[in-house]
Amino acid sequence: MTKAQDEASAGDLRDAVQWSFASLEAAIDALAEKHGIAIEEKHWRRAGAAAELHQNGVLPKDLSDLHELLNEERKGMFYEGEDPDLGDLTIEDALIEIETAVETAEAEAER
Amino acid sequence: MTTGESWASLAPRRGALTSLEPASPRAWSDRLLFDRERVSRYQSTQVAEITEAVQRRARAAGASAAILSGSTARGRRTGVSDLDYQIVGRTPPEVRDLPEDIDLYADAPERFWAKLRDGDDFTHWSVWYGCVLFDSGIVRDAARWIAEHDAWPDPERKLRQAHHALDFAARMAESGDYGATLEQARGALSLAARWLLLSRDVFPLARDELPEQLTEVGLAELGRVLHRCIHERPSERDLREALAQARLITEAKRSGPRRLAA
Numbered sequence: 001m002t003k004a005q006d007e008a009s010a011g012d013l014r015d016a017v018q019w020s021f022a023s024l025e026a027a028i029d030a031l032a033e034k035h036g037i038a039i040e041e042k043h044w045r046r047a048g049a050a051a052e053l054h055q056n057g058v059l060p061k062d063l064s065d066l067h068e069l070l071n072e073e074r075k076g077m078f079y080e081g082e083d084p085d086l087g088d089l090t091i092e093d094a095l096i097e098i099e100t101a102v103e104t105a106e107a108e109a110e111r
Numbered sequence: 112m113t114t115g116e117s118w119a120s121l122a123p124r125r126g127a128l129t130s131l132e133p134a135s136p137r138a139w140s141d142r143l144l145f146d147r148e149r150v151s152r153y154q155s156t157q158v159a160e161i162t163e164a165v166q167r168r169a170r171a172a173g174a175s176a177a178i179l180s181g182s183t184a185r186g187r188r189t190g191v192s193d194l195d196y197q198i199v200g201r202t203p204p205e206v207r208d209l210p211e212d213i214d215l216y217a218d219a220p221e222r223f224w225a226k227l228r229d230g231d232d233f234t235h236w237s238v239w240y241g242c243v244l245f246d247s248g249i250v251r252d253a254a255r256w257i258a259e260h261d262a263w264p265d266p267e268r269k270l271r272q273a274h275h276a277l278d279f280a281a282r283m284a285e286s287g288d289y290g291a292t293l294e295q296a297r298g299a300l301s302l303a304a305r306w307l308l309l310s311r312d313v314f315p316l317a318r319d320e321l322p323e324q325l326t327e328v329g330l331a332e333l334g335r336v337l338h339r340c341i342h343e344r345p346s347e348r349d350l351r352e353a354l355a356q357a358r359l360i361t362e363a364k365r366s367g368p369r370r371l372a373a
Binding site for chain 2: 041042044078
């Protein structure tokens with residue numbers, strides 16, 4: 001998360017997107033494990049878990065769309081060398097959403 | 112040997128597609144038959160249902176062609192395999208609701224051709240080894256064009272991708288996130304492997320086949336490491352060493368990667 005914020009501050013959108021995605025996935029993994037949602041290291045299951053965690057009141061927002069957007073952009077960079085395009089969303093907006101998920105995961109881990 | 116058998120043994124070597132004469136109506140008909148057999152043989156019931164949905168949605172969106180690509184088309188799916196599709200059409204079909212990690216490349220015909228000319232290896236891969244699900248003729252024309260021009264994926268594109276991916280994977284390894292590091296390392300090492308093979312006129316097959324292909328060209332150690340990243344959970348230290356080794360190979364390109372890698 002810190003790395004994502006650092007890269008965003010430095011204006012490196014490519015790395016910011018990569019670290020943001022990794023942070024979001026780590027937060028979803030931690031929360032999913034705590035709430036008995038199977039992930040099996042599959043991205044599509046993490047997207048589903050993000051929606052389920054919101055439906056269960058664990059996360060204040062459904063982050064499945066953000067997860068899918070970051071995943072698509074990450075793959076575009078990785079395999080096609082494309083620059084990320086978050087559309088109407090700014091990386092700062094995305095980081096606020098992800099930070100909430102990370103903080104929720106940290107709080108649940110401490111319980 | 113019949114033409115159908117020839118498609119089954121299409122060698123991953125530069126020029127091999129040309130020898131099958133894809134411009135011949137008989138040869139292409141055999142290819143489509145071979146593809147239908149593979150689609151039937153290599154897919155589980157669940158994967159087949161997803162492919163059917165992708166195909167149906169691509170047709171409804173007005174696509175010119177759809178190809179099942181990647182490890183599934185080779186019958187080499189692993190626990191970490193995605194489902195890969197190449198669609199030729201202006202409107203990408205919606206697949207986000209389908210229960211699998213799907214990599215779907217939907218390209219308008221002009222972009223599909225541009226990617227072939229630019230040496231995009233996934234586009235070439237789909238034409239060489241993918242299973243054609245339906246085709247208005249553009250995939251057949253692409254195969255004919257590749258054969259006539261001895262067209263080949265651009266190794267330099269792969270090298271650039273490998274550089275970026277190895278760099279990021281090495282930084283991810285420092286973060287302590289093992290799962291993300293393993294995934295990044297697997298992807299980065301695969302990119303490096305594909306570059307190494309393409310630059311030796313060997314067509315890289317499915318990810319699970321790369322270790323054997325690397326061994327065949329004298330890169331057994333890299334092959335072993337990649338195999339472990341696909342099928343095992345190497346230690347963080349092993350991952351870091353593997354990434355460093357791959358980085359050394361890619362950076363040594365100008366001074367002779369074959370000598371260093373061996």
